[in-house]
Amino acid sequence: MFQNRTEALALALPAAIFAAAVFLVPVVILLSDGFRVPTGGWTISAYTDFFSNSLNQAVFLRTLRLGALVTIASAVIGYAAAFAIVSLEPGAKGKVTGLVVLPLMISPVARTYAWIVILGRTGIVNQAFQALGITEAPLRILFSETAIFIGLLQLFLPLMIISLISALENMPKDAIPAARVLGANWFQVFWKVVLPLTKEGLVIGGTLVFTGSLTAYITPAILGGSKVLMLETLLYQQVAVSNNFVAASVIAFILIVMSFAANILLKRVATARNKQRSQA
Amino acid sequence: MTLRSLFIPITLLLVIAFLIGPFLIIVAASFSAGETLAFPPQGFSLRWIAKVFTVESFRASFGMSLFLAIGGTAAALILGIPASYALSRYKLPGAEIVRTVVSAPIIVPGIIVGLALLRYIVVPFQVGITLALFLAHTALVLPYAVRVVSASLDNLRSDIEEAAVLLGSSRLGAFFRVVMPNIRGGIMSAFILGFVTSFNQVPVSLFLSGPGVRTLPVDMIAYMEIVFDPSVAALSSLLAFLSIGIVFVAERFLGFSRYV
Amino acid sequence: MxxxxxxxxxxxxxxxxxxxxxxxxxxxxxxxxxxxxxxxxxxxxxxxxxxxxxxxxxxxxxxxxxxxxxxxxxxxxxxxxxxxxxxxxxxxxxxxxxxxxxxxxxxxxxxxxxxxxxxxxxxxxxxxxxxxxYATSIAYRSDKMKIDSWADLLKPEYASHVAWPNVTTNQGPPALYMLGLALAKDTADLKAPIEAVGAKKAEIVTFYEKSSQLVQLMQQEEIWAAPIGRFTWAPFTKLGFPIAWAMPKEGQTGxxxxxxxxxxxxxxxxxxxxxxxxxxxxxxxxxxxxxxxxxxxxxxxxxxxxxxxxxxxxxTAKSLKLIPSAVALDNRAGWIKTWNEKVGQ
The missing domain is CATH 3.40.190.10 (Periplasmic binding protein-like II)
Structure with missing residues (x-):
């Protein structure tokens, strides 16, 4: 650790000032509209009004639930995939990592359309289900909450996997064998050794996935068939159709608070394990 | 075969099929002779690929998107690398505040960012749309730049550069001679992540498009407003192959995957 | 680098x-x-x-x-x-x-x-x-269904093969307005048609936002019918299905x-x-x-x-049943509110 404060500030401030000036200040001004009384003064009535509406409550809870489900699913699948990738030999590892990153490079809109082909009544999934005798009539997967879930998971899983790969690679190589020798089962190894040592990756990946799921607009619109309202859909309606920027800033602020809360919660989950371990 | 030795190939197969499946559909559709996306594709033809090159507005917006992705990401790295170094190596007063401020762009819905910039930067200061887009894309990429570069700095033991300083090198000299060569993979992955983020950015650019200035993804969405023929798939595949080319070159020369 | x-x-x-x-x-x-x-x-x-x-x-x-x-x-x-x-x-x-x-x-x-x-x-x-x-009417598979009225789209045997325009699209309110005429409840707040669509929410395939999606859905036989603007008609004729342009008895909107x-x-x-x-x-x-x-x-x-x-x-232009601009503007927020309650829930 270097101690020189002036040097530290000189290095860090340009980025911080830039982000504050071109990003934070304009956004804060816009968001403050939601707290302003037209005649002067401040209020949170826009927020109490928003949450007193039962439709908004339902949409809020659904957005929260879907975001949490996508994040949990991507964490579970992400750990399995990251473990598998890390255990590969170096050459194969590079190629497989490349395949995981690949979907990030395709326009999200095009990917969403591809799901229409896959999940449709005559799509690949239904054809396979019927051929295997799992279902008789085609399932209606497309244009449902399930379709949104699948679309969002595919969109954001790569972010979780790459965050976890780098976290797993930084874990001391002997941590897992050591725990096994000491008699821990695989569940204990994961909970008491792997999770605390990879918490950074989980927090970063989880925040990216959760925030991405909350603020996705095109995927719910196309794969959900607009039958499933999400907060971002309401936000878009307010901005682009009703031109009601105050109402839009209220929804945006709620989304931001949700993202922050998720970030803090993820940090808590990971650190709680850590404390237990150091006490043990 | 034990259960464990099966775990790795099966997990990888399922995850990759899930992640790559939609991409294969898009690639197949790009070479299809039919009028819509379909699997299996109806016939083979290059007409949709050819059509992409005849749509004039795609060319202009492709140039704009490329400029924003390269310029914006480079600018974000120039701001982000020193900041990451300060966060990782110095006792920085208010480190948490700096970290929060530079990562903020990730958690604000893009449509709000675009609107805020339009109303409080573009309009009051009469900033050109191109410059506004450049600033916005730089801000959007900054969080990725700081996170990825910080992560690779944290993995690099700091005693090497401390030793270099003790041996008489200047701090700056130590940074360029000792630190930079060791984190260039991290910088490369930050660049690629930033490039991809910026290149596919839609919501922010939606409001920050002005007369004659548009980004490619916004242009694609506008095009798809009325028609969705496989030319959109063809364009997406071409862009994906371009990105794969970039990653391949990066991997070849810099060992990108070691740092992702 | x-x-x-x-x-x-x-x-x-x-x-x-x-x-x-x-x-x-x-x-x-x-x-x-x-x-x-x-x-x-x-x-x-x-x-x-x-x-x-x-x-x-x-x-x-x-x-x-x-x-x-x-x-x-x-x-x-x-x-x-x-x-x-x-x-x-x-x-x-x-x-x-x-x-x-x-x-x-x-x-x-x-x-x-x-x-x-x-x-x-x-x-x-x-x-x-x-x-x-532009005229807005219904593009439909003439081998699968027969459309004489805007209300036909909600018939039990048809509804599960229909895409309906979202209220936020340009085609949404006109289509609802025509449905209102068909139901003989054509108030400016579009309450009756939105409720009618909401009641069939589970059956209707999708409430589309981008009309470009419809050609894809029609080709996959996911849908048989959708209200569309005439300017998106041409691609449907190339699909190789018998697709017709409806002339409902309430007329066309646009x-x-x-x-x-x-x-x-x-x-x-x-x-x-x-x-x-x-x-x-x-x-x-x-x-x-x-x-x-x-x-x-x-x-x-x-x-x-x-x-x-x-x-x-x-x-033709004169015969189109257009929603007067003032009605559209004054009611837009209300339509979205009713829609969110009846269809988005």
Whole structure:
């Protein structure tokens, strides 16, 4: 650790000032509209009004639930995939990592359309289900909450996997064998050794996935068939159709608070394990 | 075969099929002779690929998107690398505040960012749309730049550069001679992540498009407003192959995957 | 990437930035127009390029959908960027109420007299001039169903094969309005038709936002029918299915797109010259022959094959049951609210 404060500030401030000036200040001004009384003064009535509406409550809870489900699913699948990738030999590892990153490079809109082909009544999934005798009539997967879930998971899983790969690679190589020798089962190894040592990756990946799921607009619109309202859909309606920027800033602020809360919660989950371990 | 030795190939197969499946559909559709996306594709033809090159507005917006992705990401790295170094190596007063401020762009819905910039930067200061887009894309990429570069700095033991300083090198000299060569993979992955983020950015650019200035993804969405023929798939595949080319070159020369 | 390479990239980017800014300044006489993103390559060939030659000026084009471009005009109100815009009839009224546009001086439009009467002053406020119409009706698989009324779409045997336009799209409110007529409950708040659609929510395949999606869904036989604008009709005819355009007994609805002149524009006369060119018989005929815009100019003569793909003729234009702009504007927020409660829940 270097101690020189002036040097530290000189290095860090340009980025911080830039982000504050071109990003934070304009956004804060816009968001403050939601707290302003037209005649002067401040209020949170826009927020109490928003949450007193039962439709908004339902949409809020659904957005929260879907975001949490996508994040949990991507964490579970992400750990399995990251473990598998890390255990590969170096050459194969590079190629497989490349395949995981690949979907990030395709326009999200095009990917969403591809799901229409896959999940449709005559799509690949239904054809396979019927051929295997799992279902008789085609399932209606497309244009449902399930379709949104699948679309969002595919969109954001790569972010979780790459965050976890780098976290797993930084874990001391002997941590897992050591725990096994000491008699821990695989569940204990994961909970008491792997999770605390990879918490950074989980927090970063989880925040990216959760925030991405909350603020996705095109995927719910196309794969959900607009039958499933999400907060971002309401936000878009307010901005682009009703031109009601105050109402839009209220929804945006709620989304931001949700993202922050998720970030803090993820940090808590990971650190709680850590404390237990150091006490043990 | 034990259960464990099966775990790795099966997990990888399922995850990759899930992640790559939609991409294969898009690639197949790009070479299809039919009028819509379909699997299996109806016939083979290059007409949709050819059509992409005849749509004039795609060319202009492709140039704009490329400029924003390269310029914006480079600018974000120039701001982000020193900041990451300060966060990782110095006792920085208010480190948490700096970290929060530079990562903020990730958690604000893009449509709000675009609107805020339009109303409080573009309009009051009469900033050109191109410059506004450049600033916005730089801000959007900054969080990725700081996170990825910080992560690779944290993995690099700091005693090497401390030793270099003790041996008489200047701090700056130590940074360029000792630190930079060791984190260039991290910088490369930050660049690629930033490039991809910026290149596919839609919501922010939606409001920050002005007369004659548009980004490619916004242009694609506008095009798809009325028609969705496989030319959109063809364009997406071409862009994906371009990105794969970039990653391949990066991997070849810099060992990108070691740092992702 | 080395620092040197990165420096080069940044220098190059900086140079590119300055070039873009410089190029914009070098042009003296420019007309900035704001249009729908539809068929820009054809517009460039038929309208923009020839006009640039005539006026000796440069055209700068902004594209996007009607509401987004209107939101930008609102933000740039103090210092307008665009000189003229083409938007929907209802958005033209919104722009006029918000003080964003000026009266169109029709005495300077030599082709004004050739327009259909309904296009001359759509909102009866002198602020806009119509340049194209479109009919909205139902495209459907004639081998699977028979559509005589807008209400037929909600029949139990059909509903699970129907895509309905979302209320936020341009086709949404007109389609609901026609359903209201079919149900004989046509109040301005569209309450009855929204409730009727909401009751069939589980069956209806999707509430589409992008009409481009429909061709895909029709091809996959995910849907058999959807209310669409005539301007998206052509791709359906290429799918190889028997797809028909319904003539429901309540009639067809639709919309009109109009041209407006921005308040505070410094290129008023040039903007009027451009509008005049766009509604000329020559340009309107060429746009119609490419199946891009149905004409609003009564001197345009089209072959049957072309006319069949468009919304052609003064009688047809007059027969469209359009929602009056004021009704649309005053009720828009209420429609979305009711829709969210009945359909989005």
């Amino acid at each position: 080395t620092i040197q390479a990165m420096n080069k990239v940044i220098l190059a980017s900086g140079a590119a930035l300055m070039l873009t800014v410089g190029a914009a300044e070098a042009q003296q006489k420019t007309l900035t127009i704001s249009v729908y993103a539809l068929a820009q390559d054809e517009y460039k060939q038929i309208v923009y390029d020839p006009f640039e030659k005539i006026c000796g000026c440069k055209l700068v084009v902004e594209t996007g959908n009607s509401v987004e471009r209107l939101a930008k005009m609102e933000a740039n109100k103090a210092n307008p960027v665009v000189d003229m815009a083409v938007i929907s009839m209802a958005d033209a009224l919104a722009a006029s109420r918000a003080g964003l546009i000026d009266k169109v001086d029709t005495s300077k439009l030599s082709n004004f007299g050739k327009l259909y009467d309904v296009a001359k002053d759509p909102n009866k406020d002198g602020m806009s001039v119509g340049y194209t119409f 919309g009109m797109n109009v041209m407006v002149a921005t308040k505070g524009s410094k290129n008023k006369d040039l903007a009027l010259q451009f509008m005049d060119y766009w509604i000329s018989t020559e340009v309107q005929t060429k746009l119609a022959e490419k199946l891009i815009d149905s004409p609003a100019n009564k001197d345009v003569k089209l072959s049957d094959a072309i006319a069949n793909n468009l919304t052609y003729g003064e009688e």
